[in-house]
Amino acid sequence: MPNPASPKAELEAIAQAVDRVATADAATLAELKTEYLGRKAGRLTGILRSISGLPPEERRAVGRRANELKQELEAAISSREAALESEVARPSDVDWTMPGRHRWRGAKHPVASVVDEICEIFRELGFTRVSGPEAETEDYNFTKLNIPLDHPAADEHDTFYLGPGVLLRTHTSPVQARTMERYEPPIRIVVPGVVYRRDPFDPSHSPMFEQIEGLVVDEGVSFVDFKAGIDYFVKHFFTADTAVRFRPSFFPFTEPSAEVDVQCQICHGSGCSTCQQTGWLEIMGCGMVHPAVFENCGIDSERYTGYAFGMGMERITMLRHGIPDIRLLFENDMRFLSQFVE
């Protein structure tokens, strides 16, 4: 039995012993456990039992230190026991090729990733990111955007109606009108959001899809600025050497209007089935904002000019990842979604 007359010294000796635990083998560990923490003859157990017999002035200090040591020692022993149980303790015996342990990791939806990436590219050009309601009025979805309902251009928008004059927006462009009514230029916004067209599901159509709309309004914005803005986006979203071309087109809310083709990302322009042998992929419709749209939204069409663009996110996502069928983007199949874990 150690000398009970010097509990402080005894405690210091025990403190030294804690360090031995870290390198002990199983047999030594069992011995150390018995020696210090044994119920009957453990050295630390003994000190704890003897505290009540100490002079009051020593009692508190010894008691605290003994309890601290007990906790430390117990923790050290249990860590060492766990380590000895796992094979890492015997490096020479480990098969290092066995699989590691993973946690589940989830993936952001590939369409959401593309949307965020595109918004960030436009942020570099001073654009902010805004949104608007999915249920809209004919006024915002069509009339203010210079799409008269009695013009064939309205036929390109097969529309779901909710009530007289109320519909599910067919594009995110109504947010253009809402923004222009509310803010004085300079306006530079991108507007991601879902839109609806009365198209049944097939491999390349969905009644609901995600669109990004962009709008720039300021003094002196020209066709050259417009081309440069779109070109900046394409070169940053695809690759810096991706060829871009602007083809004249028609949208009631822009003039001049354009469709933008980028060099096919699959065949690099030589022609393949994805680009229908043309070497080009159409990615967006765009143009200079039609002065009638400015006039409908209370903006001086002589003083201000601007450009607008819109593109379908599913299509771009499908091109990016080689996804053959748009429905995969809405089916929520775990086997599909898990492929996009970053």
Add this chain to the structure above:
Amino acid sequence: MIVSVNWLSAMLGRELDPDDAAERLAMLGAPVEAIEHVRPALDDVVIGVVEKVEKHPNADRLTLCHVDAGKGVVEVVCGAPNVREGAKYPYAAAGAVLPGGLELEARKIRGVVSNGMLCSARELELGTEHEGIMEVRTDAAPGTPLLEAMQLADTRMDLEVTPNRGDLLGHKGVARELGAAYGAPVKLAVIPDAPAEGPAPRMVKERGTVDGVEISIEDVEGCPRYMGAVIRGVKVGPSPAWLEARLRGIGQRPINNVVDATNYILFELNQPLHAFDLAKVRGNRIVVRRAHPGEQMVTLDGEKRELTPEMTMICDGEGPTAIAGVMGGGDSEVSDETNDVLLECAYFDPKRIRATRRKLKTSTEASYRFERGTDIEGMTDVLRRAVALIRAVAGGEEREAAIDVYPKPRKAQAVFLRPARVEHVLGTPVPQEEIERLLLSVGFPVAPKVGRLHVQVPGWRPDVTREVDLIEEVARLKGYDSFPVELRPLRPSVVPDDPVEPVKARVRSVLTALGLNEARSLSLSSQAGEDAVRLLNPLSVEDAHLRQDLLSGLVRSAERNWAARERDIRLFEMGTVFHAGGEGVPRESLWLAAVISGASAPPHWSSSGKSPDYDLWDVKGMFEEAARAAGADGSVVAAAAGWELRDASGEQRGRAGMLEADRPAWAAPLFGFELSVSAAEQPYVAYRGLATTPPVERDVALVVPDGVTAQAVESAMREVAGALLVDSRVFDEYSGEGVPGRSVAWRLVFRAPDRTLREEEVDEALRGVLTTLKERLGVERREA
């Protein structure tokens, strides 16, 4: 719009390369969606000249022809009554294979060997004519392949025409664009056998008469201009081969010479025409008027149509014979018995045609064009060419100049264009001479004035009404690719970012880190809740409403995953839900939902490939973390069978628990939650000082009677212990033998921020806690 490259080439007087033409059209705004080469199986057929026609020695009805087909003269037996010396015909030698697979051989016909044959249009599948052989008018030498001599090999281009460019729905309009690109003038093809063009139509107001037929317009808004020509003595029959070839070249089926002629003009000049059998025009009069309310008529397709006053009707003396610009009635069509034809060439108001065809749910080649605006100014030339064509292919005479009922002749349209504005909008100067040249190249005559140009808009371009339309023309004709790509200084947006986006980003990063995949579902649902928003025109009953929650959609996604034998499911979705609101526009709110089922971690060999399945406590934890990420100002409280998220005012903002689902036996239970996401700003974290004093831990096992919750116990503990109790955590629960109710164990951590706690202080605090628990809740410390 399908166009024939041969047809375009003929108008431009040059051989077009289809690929190059398609590229140029695309860069002018009319992309070609498909190029199709059409080549009849006539490789073995050549041009043969009949040098001499003799009687067949043994048959009265046959002739013996001496044919030069480029390889010396051969004898061919022919049965056609129309064969004549000096003419050229398709000749197929012995061994040739004709369309349909017939292989010719030299054989004796009534004792004379026939070396091949002279062919009819029908034998070559070039037409329906079979009463004689097909005479070919060509300069080509004998032996020239027929395909080449008759330009039978053609290329079809399928053009995508935007709704503003109705003028591109005719070959002339397309040729005009290509003419501008290639610098070639457009000329219409000469009609073979055409008589001299007749006199110009006579213009009258409201009504007039042509060759005994009275024509009047009552609905001037719906029909601003109506021209009629009478051609008497036509012979209805098959069209000549060249005309049938043109129509077949663009995929149209020939019908008869009169109808084919009107169709030819339709596709050439983009002007729909209608040929009436004059004998069936009752009362010898045509009245253009609005339909009467409740009026009905049976159209060509056999449908009985209900008419409304917004529709313009073409009526004869007794009633409607056609719905103007959309469809005729069956009664007055041209047939084999027709002798006299009334030819209609009219302009109908695009908006009225659009309203009519939408109401009738019928679109025709004619309505499609009228709806996009036809050329009201070019009608005179169109009608004269159409009459000449009908007379060329069906005979007949125009005894009197056509009538042109035009109550309010339209003024020529003009738009001013400022060259300075061109530069302002396009961002680069375009010299005035170039502007003028470009506009003129597609038919806009330009007259310079001070500081601006007076630009006349041709009748075929009703889409051009203001300056910017001309600026687009300039940019388009100059070529979009000719403008520089140059990033110039810009001012950043004054519009603030949507504050909900950072919240969505945070939710995504938290939930993906927890192992959930982001889902996306349609907002359309079959569920018709009380304040559900119904679609007026759904695609199907399954999709007839807007969703009111996200969770039911995710449950369906889970079921689909189970159907694909996927046991481990972890999905979340953020999206809009809809509830009927005031003024017809639904209320929209952003929600977040998630479902989990199956293994809570990927299996690993160290635990024999088994990991525990998700349970209620996983979903509760995720619910709490999601609520925090979504910035919900509220707390998760226990509810009937699960939990609810309640905001400060006690309103329910979300719920979580086990979900009902159509679950296969092998699948694990499905848990889920949903909560409302709002753009509440999350304040920055306010740093709290790190404790410098040591903590004192105490483990207490408590016997908790039935009906007392852990939450109640914990709040009592915190209330009594006050600030000294810095943490309390349940670490065990046990119920069973020897325990009335259940035993729940807490680890309590005490600490004072300013001093080291004495054991006695902690013991005292704990005693206080235990006393209160016993008095208030009947909770006692469990004896070891």
